[in-house]
Amino acid sequence: xxxxxxxxxxxxxxxxxxxxxxxxxxxxxxxxxxxxxxxxxxxxxxxxxxxxxxxxxxxxxxxxxxxxxxxxxxxxxxxxxxxxxxxxxxxxxxxxxxxxxxxxxxxxxxxxxxxxxxxxxxxxxxxxxxxxxxxxxxxxxxxxxxxxxxxxxxxxxxxxxxxxxxxxxxxxxxxxxxxxxxxxxxxxxxxxxxxxxxxxxxxxxxxxxxxxxxxxxxxxxxxxxxxxxxxxxxxxxxxxxxxxxxxxxxxxxxxxxxxxxxxxxxxxxxxxxxxxxxxxxxxxxxxxxxxxxxxxxxxxxxxxxxxxxxxxxxxxxxxxxxxxxxxxxxxxxxxxxxxxxxxxxxxxxxxxxxxxxxxxxxxxxxxxxxxxxxxxxxxxxxxxxxxxxxxxxxxxxxxxxxxxxxxxxxxxxxxxxxxxxxxxxxxxxxxxxxxxxxxxxxxxxxxxxxxxxxxxxxxxxxxxxxxxxxxxxxxxxxxxxxxxxxxxxxxxxxxxxxxxxxxxxxxxxxxxxxxxx
Numbered sequence: 001x002x003x004x005x006x007x008x009x010x011x012x013x014x015x016x017x018x019x020x021x022x023x024x025x026x027x028x029x030x031x032x033x034x035x036x037x038x039x040x041x042x043x044x045x046x047x048x049x050x051x052x053x054x055x056x057x058x059x060x061x062x063x064x065x066x067x068x069x070x071x072x073x074x075x076x077x078x079x080x081x082x083x084x085x086x087x088x089x090x091x092x093x094x095x096x097x098x099x100x101x102x103x104x105x106x107x108x109x110x111x112x113x114x115x116x117x118x119x120x121x122x123x124x125x126x127x128x129x130x131x132x133x134x135x136x137x138x139x140x141x142x143x144x145x146x147x148x149x150x151x152x153x154x155x156x157x158x159x160x161x162x163x164x165x166x167x168x169x170x171x172x173x174x175x176x177x178x179x180x181x182x183x184x185x186x187x188x189x190x191x192x193x194x195x196x197x198x199x200x201x202x203x204x205x206x207x208x209x210x211x212x213x214x215x216x217x218x219x220x221x222x223x224x225x226x227x228x229x230x231x232x233x234x235x236x237x238x239x240x241x242x243x244x245x246x247x248x249x250x251x252x253x254x255x256x257x258x259x260x261x262x263x264x265x266x267x268x269x270x271x272x273x274x275x276x277x278x279x280x281x282x283x284x285x286x287x288x289x290x291x292x293x294x295x296x297x298x299x300x301x302x303x304x305x306x307x308x309x310x311x312x313x314x315x316x317x318x319x320x321x322x323x324x325x326x327x328x329x330x331x332x333x334x335x336x337x338x339x340x341x342x343x344x345x346x347x348x349x350x351x352x353x354x355x356x357x358x359x360x361x362x363x364x365x366x367x368x369x370x371x372x373x374x375x376x377x378x379x380x381x382x383x384x385x386x387x388x389x390x391x392x393x394x395x396x397x398x399x400x401x402x403x404x405x406x407x408x409x410x411x412x413x414x415x416x417x418x419x420x421x422x423x424x425x426x427x428x429x430x431x432x433x434x435x436x437x438x439x440x441x442x443x444x445x446x447x448x449x450x451x452x453x454x455x456x457x458x459x460x461x462x463x464x465x466x467x468x469x470x471x472x473x474x475x476x477x478x479x480x481x482x483x484x485x486x487x488x489x490x491x492x493x494x495x496x497x498x499x500x501x502x503x504x505x506x507x508x509x510x511x512x513x514x515x516x517x
Contacts, residue, residue, distance in 0.1 A: 003432040007469040007476075014504040019468035021511030025067035026052075026461065028516070033066050052461035053424045056412050057183040060449060063457060067514075072457040074506055076232045076499035078475035079482045079492070080452055082385050082408035082441030084289075084323070085240040086211045087204065089223055091179040091446055094210040095172055097219050098127065103253045104156040105130045105140070111148040120168060124202050125178055127209030128153070131253035179203055181447055186416045193363055193418030197325045200417060203447050213249045214257060214265070221269040228281055231451050234496045235282040237318045237356075237483060239289045240266070244301050263309060267316060282492035285318035285483055287356055292322035292329030299335050303342040310351050318483035319356040319382065326361045331368035332375040339379055354382035354483065356408075360389035363419060376405075383408055383481055388419050390436070391427035397434060406437040406481035411458050412450050413443035423462035432470075439478040472500070 002008070011019075030052060039047040040058070050062060063069050098104045109124045110116065130153060141152025144162055163171035185191070185199055210216060228236055240262060248257040257265075263286065270284050288309065290302035303320065310317040320342075322329070332339075339355070346353050359372040359381075373396055376384055380403070384390075387407035390397055400407075409428045420426045431438060440459055442452045459474070460466050479493055511517040 001433075001435065003435050004467060004470040004473045007473045008467065011469055012504075014501070014508065015468060015472070017517065018504045018507040018511075021507050021516050022068065022071055022460075022468050024511070024516045025071060029066040029068055033062050037062055053422055053458070055183055055187055055422065056415055056448070056450070056454070056458060057181060057186055060454075063454065066457075067510075068460060069453065069457045071507055071510075072453045072460065074232065074503055075453075075456060075471060076234060076475075076496050076503055077440075077452055077456065077478075078234055078496050079439070079478035079484075080228065080233045080236040080441060081383065081439050081478055081482060082410055082443055083236060083238055084444050085220070085224070085238045087207055087444040087446035088238075088442065089220065089227060089446060090449070091176045091207075092172070093220065093223055094207070094216055095175055097216050098156055098210055099160070099172075101129065101156070101213070101215070101251065103129050103131065103251065105135075105153040106143070106156050106159050107141075107151055107153045108143050108148070109150045111146055112143045113146050114164070114167060115146065120174070125175070125206050127156070127206065129209070129213040129249045129251065129253040134253060179206060179447065180449055181416050186418070187421070191418060194327065196416065196418040197328070200444075200447060201325065207446065212247050213251055213253070215251050217248060217262070217265050218269055221266055222273060225270060225273045225281060225284070227451075228284075229277070231453055232499070233281075233452060234499070235479070235482060235484065235492045236284045237287050238266075238284060239287045239321060239323065241289050241291070241323065242302060242305065243290060243294075244298060259305060259309075263313060263316070267313065279495075282495050283484070283488060286316055287318045287321050288353075289321045289323045291324045292326070292358070293324055294330075296335060296338055300338045300341075303338055304345075306353060307342065307345055307349065307351070310346075310353050311349060314351070317353065319354040321356045321358060321385065323358055326358060326369050326372065327364060332357065332359070332372045332379065333368070336375070336379075355379055356383045356385065356483075357381050358385040359387060360384065361386040361414070361417075361419070362389055365389075365392060377403065381405060382483070386410055386414065387431070388414055388427060391430040397431070397436060401434070401436055404437070406439060406477060407431065408441050409438050409459075410441050410443035410455070411462070412448050412455050416448050423458045426462060428459075429463050437477045437481060438474060439481065440474050475500075 034050040034052055037050040039049045042048050106125060106127050110119055112119050112123060140154055141148045143154050143159060160171050168174055186196060242259045246259055248262055266286060288306040290299060306320050357376045359376045362369040364370055370389055373390055373393060377396060377399055383406045385408045411423050411426050411428060414420055414426060415423060428438060440455050442450055442455050445451055479489060484492060
């Protein structure tokens with residue numbers, strides 16, 4: 001009944017030997033990395049030994065020293081099916097681009113002065129590209145002046161030059177810290193899922209201005225493709241945000257680029273990358289996403305545009321999703337008429353655009369957020385993003401299995417956003433014990449300092465008897481439940497299978513070299 005039983009029963013000799021190495025690496029890491037590390041001091045001086053599967057943000061320095069993480073990086077991971085385009089690379093990528101932009105501005109919700117306690121820690125920072133005309137119309141301000149008014153803009157180059165390095169260090173390091181979660185933020189004893197989301201939403205606002213102009217968008221898309229190759233990902237379905245009021249600007253801040261322009265940038269950069277490196281990566285598609293807090297008219301606009309994009313770029317649009325904090329957004333049932341009309345239009349146009357809904361990313365029980373799982377099932381969703389709450393609903397779980405719906409698991413994201421304190425408490429192991437099809441994804445790695453390799457690592461160490469065969473099953477499900485057509489899937493699967501066999505040899509060679517075989 002194990003989710004990985006078939007893969008274990010049919011495993012090749014190479015796979016069995018590679019798993020032998022992996023299991024020995026797990027035992028080695030426990031002793032030589034975690035047991036050897038200095039215990040952490042807790043309440044009233046209690047000593048807490050380090051262990052695999054503890055808070056990700058506390059463990060990341062140890063994780064990256066382990067042999068299991070090295071194997072996770074080596075592993076070909078198939079399809080990455082849950083990744084938000086605007087928050088998947090380390091913050092330094094966009095900050096480096098921003099430094100080169102003449103029209104980049106920064107502002108705060110409070111003055112950054114040393115006399116105001118905690119101002120540098122508690123302020124919310126935002127960025128924007130501004131035209132010369134806009135700069136003339138709206139007077140700027142100095143963020144480091146006690147008389148600074150919240151929202152006044154300051155040229156970014158002037159900000160970097162004026163930053164109080166003598167007391168605060170490097171401004172870029174400070175900005176990176178403002179964009180990434182710390183362990184204290186995620187796991188303070190007063191923290192809640194809603195509190196973690198409040199921090200998360202502030203960081204998405206900060207990220208928006210760094211992302212919403214042409215050069216940044218193009219650079220980010222290109223760097224993302226390079227990162228997929230570096231992290232041994234063969235195919236991806238990315239989630240950009242599309243809105244009728246989208247604000248992607250030209251570099252001089254004078255003109256807006258609409259949703260069609262956004263799609264064009266993604267396609268052009270992907271095609272150019274695939275042409276330059278035809279054997280490095282298998283391909284990418286776009287999941288059309290729009291905020292779940294929108295009203296019905298805005299969601300209808302998004303659905304209609306998604307259909308139009310599918311007709312215009314049939315090989316690029318993977319599906320449709322609503323995104324944003326589930327507990328604060330509107331439930332799926334509010335949009336049922338729009339969804340059913342969309343289905344009708346798709347049938348008439350002879351196209352298939354599956355629903356790939358974020359659902360069950362909640363701790364609430366019995367409310368509308370919790371009900372989204374049932375509505376996603378009734379709306380024939382192909383996949384469900386997160387599905388954290390599904391383990392509480394055994395009947396819905398059985399129906400999801402019957403309808404062959406797959407869950408996009410995001411273990412690190414769920415931990416940091418307050419759904420589970422540690423990976424070992426994640427309900428994904430319960431779901432897998434019930435043979436629910438699942439994949440592993442990284443969600444918003446920018447804010448967590450994580451890659452897909454980190455999520456694969458956490459999946460491995462969170463369950464003592466997790467094996468290489470379990471990894472293989474999760475990877476094969478990712479390819480099976482992707483939105484590729486049969487021809488695309490066969491091509492990417494062949495690419496993955498070749499790399500998997502190469503990976504097995506590499507693991508065995510590593511084990512022999514280091515004396516583990």
